[in-house]
Each structure stands twice: as C-alpha cells, then as structure tokens.
Amino acid sequence: MGKKEELKIRQQKDFLEAVLNAQQEMICRFLPDTTLIFVNQAYCRFMGQPEEKLIGSQWIEFIPEDQRQMIKNHLEEIAKTAEIINYQHEVVMPDGRKTWQQWTDLPIVDDHGELVEFQAVGLDITAQKKAELDLEVERGRLNSILKTIDHAVWTAEINPFRLTFISDPIKEISGYEPGDFLSDPELILKIVHESDYDKIRADFRKVYEQGYFETEVKILPQKGLEKIIQYKAWLTRDEKGEKPRIEGIASDVSDRKRYEENLIALNNSKDRILATVAHDLRNPISGIIGLCNMLEQKNPASENLFYIDLIRRSSITALGIMEELLEVAEMESQNFQLERKKVCLNELILDVLEHFETDALEKRIDLSSSIPPKKLYAELNLKKFSRVLENLISNALKFTGEKGKVLVTLEEKQENVQIVVKDTGIGIPKELQHFLFEKFSRAKRFGLKGEKTHGLGMYITKQIVDMHGGTISFESKEHKGTSFFIHLKKSV
Secondary structure, eight states, X not given: OOHHHHHXXXXXXXXXXXXXXXOSSEEEEEOTTOBEEEEOHHHHHHHTOOHHHHTTSBGGGGSOHHHHHHHHHHHHHHHHHOOOEEEEEEEEOTTSOEEEEEEEEEEEEOTTSOEEEEEEEEEEOHHHHHHHHHHHHHHHHHHHHHHTSSSEEEEEETTXXXXXXXXXXXXHHHSSOHHHHHHOTTHHHHTBOGGGXXXXXXXXXXXXXXXXXXXXXXXXXXXXXXXEEEEEEEEEOOTTSOSOEEEEXXXXXXXXXXXXXXXXXXXXXXXHHHHHHHHHHHHXXXXXXXXXXXHHHHOTTOTTHHHHHHHHHHHHHHHHHHHHHHHHHHHHSTTOOOOOEEEEHHHHHHHHHHHTHHHHHHTTOXXXXXXXXXXXXXXXOHHHHXXXXXXXXXXXXXXXXXXXXXXXXXXXXXXXXEEEEEEXXXXXXXXXXXXXXXXXXXXXXXXXXXXXXXSOHHHHXXXXXXXXXXXXXXXXXXXXXXXXXXXXXXEO
C-alpha cells in the first residue's frame, strides 16, 4: 500500500472519529470480553474519565454484580445470532453514583464469520428510569389504597372501548379477576343482566354525549345470586385536551338497595296502619265531640263544664290529626288521581282570606291582599289547593304577634303566576328550615297563642303544590318574618 493510500485511510479514520466524537450519544467498540478499544467524547463525559484511562478497561466492571450475568447472556446471544439487541442496565460510576444506560449492540465479524468485536450506541436514561421507578412506587401506593375500598376503579380507552386498568375489588363484586376484564373488552357488558343490557349500552353512550353518567344495573356474577351495581363514569382528556378516555367507579349497592326496599315497605306498612287507625277512630272521636256539645247544652251551669270543654278541645285536636293522616294516605296512594279544572286565583285567594278575617281581628293582626285587576287562572283541584292557602295563612297568623301584618299577593309572570304569603312574625330558626317540608317535621312548634301543630301541614302543602306541577319555596329571618312563594303554570 502506498503512502497516498495510507494517508487517505488515516484521513477517513480521523474524519469518522471526529463524527463519532461529535455525537451526543455514547459510542464505543469493545472486544468480546468487554475490553474497550474505542470510546467517543460523549462516553468520556458521561463516565467522567479521560479516553486513555477508559481504553483497555473492561466496562463490565462498571456493572453491578447482580446484573453482569444478564449482560454476558446478551453478548452470547448476539454472537450466536448476529442480531442487534437493545437492553438496559445500571452503571456504577467511578464516584459511586448509580445511573442507568440503554444500549444497542452490533456484532462485527471477520471474513470467516468469526466475532471480532462489538460496536455499541448508548443513552443515559437515568432521569427516565427514575421517573418510571417513582411512577411504580406511586402506582403501588395507589393500588394499596384502592385495595382498602369496596369500589372498583377503572379506566378505559375509547374507539374502540378497551379497559386499561381495573382495581382488585372487581373480583369481590363480579367473581372475575381484573385481568379477565383487560383481556376481554366486552366482559364489563357481558356480565350485565339481559333486562338491563340495552340500558347500560345507552348509558355508556351518554358519557360521549354529556361527559358523565351514573346508573344502576343488575349483573350476573361468576358465582352466586345477581347483584345490583352502580356505575359512575366521566370523560377525561390529557393536558392538551386530546386523547379522550373514560374513568369510572363500579360499586356493589345490592345491600343498600335491599335495605331501601325494606325501608320503603316498612314505611308503606306504617302509613297503611296509621291511615287505618285514623279512619277507624275518626267516627268515635266525632261522637265524643258531639256528646260534649250535648252535655254543655243540657247542663249550661254544670260545674263539670271546664272538663267537658277540655275533652272537646282534645278531641278536636285528635280529629285534626286523623284528618291530616287520612289526607297524607290518600295522596300517597298509588291509585290517587288529582282532578283539576280551570280556577280563578283572584277569587280563590279572596274566598280563603275571608275565612280568616275573624281570627285576624281577634289576634289584632292586619290581614290584607294585593290582587291584580286582571283575572289570573290555573288548572287546580279546588279543594286541595284551597288547603295549601289555608295552611300558609293559618301558620302566618299563628306565628305573628299583635299589630303584625300578613299579606297575600298574586302576581303574573311570563309563563307562571306567583302567590306570596308574607308575614312579619317570629320567623323560622335557621337550624329548623331544612326540615320544614318533612313528614312529621321536627320543625313543628306551638303558635304564639299556644296553638298546636301536628308536623304534617307543610308536608301536605308541598305535596299538593308538587302534584300541581308547581314549586314552593320560602325565605325567613328570625324576628323579621317569613315569606312563602308558590309558582304555578298559568292557564290561558
């Protein structure tokens, strides 16, 4: 070989080394025993060692002992198959620090096919590996937390639907392993009872349209009786607003539903018993009131008149309770139908107010109304809705002191009419307001003159307004007064 050819080869070699040294990736060549015969500058920078110190050393000495056999197996596999292999391993730096590298090794053979050396390209993946390990730790913590709750948490890809994660409680709920759901995307639907199959598919479609759904369906677990499962799911996206996925929770609510059904049955049974008792006692109590009236008329000067009056007033109170219990039972009956007709609200309010004028005069309360000249109509059951106004006005008079005011107003809105019963009474304590419309409400109180209440009046009032498709609300401040607002759809 002439000097020109040698010079040309040397120039090509220098150029190649310059190119390799300019790379950000670590590049090296090494013998089958891992002795380094070339390293680029990136390799030297990463290892923190000069080239002359690295050349001739065996890089396997930088590998933790528990990973060296794995490395040797990789190199032997490359030597046999002459294939490129990618792998990762830890590296113990000269200063003792542990880092991670990813390498791609290429075997170099001679003309006879014998392995001569390896050429390798490596990347520092320490930061990536740390992030993966941190993520694994957090995933472990999350799994530990998820195992302590009864709900199965899941996530799924969409288009097509495929579960990517589901927590361990799904086995307790369904009898199937989490892996069964990951390998069979349709299993989450297959376990649904056939009567709810169309429902669950429609509900899952809602999450695409509305971003959220909540439903309850019956499922057939792998073993045992059918269960009732509550699904909640919502649509989420990544930080760029892309890659939509579904996240959700599955909960076994079978025990709760059975408890609720039993509670409803017991409550209905209680209501039937109360209604039966009220019905059977109404006539005897009415008879007692009649006898009291007769005794008063026959013996107007009797010394027992005080006790006769006490018996009559107690009986009247009991009869009032019976009437309210029967009214509640009637409205809660499955066969109850509310018959309505077109009613003039202007006339209805004035008629009801007329019944309370004497009571207002006796209590020295200013009872007034503000009724528009234009007649306003609504489709009402006259008897039931009269009861609403009677309850509200009666309560206003009970809890308003002397020289106070009770005002009933009627006003036309765009599509509705508004009735307001406003008083300047003692108001409703804030801690009782939440319970006002409950049956047998704990918000019941004696009136200012000692009038008794049964805890059913406001419950009945709200039920009647609801049955008319209206709404009732109130505002109240202690020692300032209370206003009740009723909104009804107006009739043309």
